[in-house]
Amino acid sequence: MRKKENHEPLCEDIAGKGCGLKKVIDTVGGKWKIMILCVIDKNEVVRYGELSRSIHGITNTMLANSLKELEADGLVERKQYDEMPVRVEYNLTIKTKSLIPILLELKRWGENNL
Numbered sequence: 001m002r003k004k005e006n007h008e009p010l011c012e013d014i015a016g017k018g019c020g021l022k023k024v025i026d027t028v029g030g031k032w033k034i035m036i037l038c039v040i041d042k043n044e045v046v047r048y049g050e051l052s053r054s055i056h057g058i059t060n061t062m063l064a065n066s067l068k069e070l071e072a073d074g075l076v077e078r079k080q081y082d083e084m085p086v087r088v089e090y091n092l093t094i095k096t097k098s099l100i101p102i103l104l105e106l107k108r109w110g111e112n113n114l
Contacts, residue, residue: 037103
């Protein structure tokens with residue numbers, strides 16, 4: 001198999017620890033995480049109930065788990081207000097805002113090719 005010159009491979013170490021593409025898929029892959037990011041991006045600041053209503057078919061367990069993982073990975077910020085009832089808001093981090101143009105390109109590719 002020949003290697004093209006001046007061609008950057010998607011992964012040097014296919015699916016290994018150093019593979020950036022694998023890291024991205026592990027972080028935002030799955031059925032719900034990108035949908036959650038889409039809702040937060042559209043609204044800038046979102047409460048849990050709004051997320052739940054906006055993403056058809058997601059269970060409360062999946063939403064809660066996905067939000068925890070997105071927060072742990074530094075993609076979503078969670079802000080809790082000390083009031084009764086407790087109010088929690090979610091917004092995208094600066095790191096995630098840099099991912100949005102890439103997701104838009106994927107969206108366009110999907111619209112044109114799938």
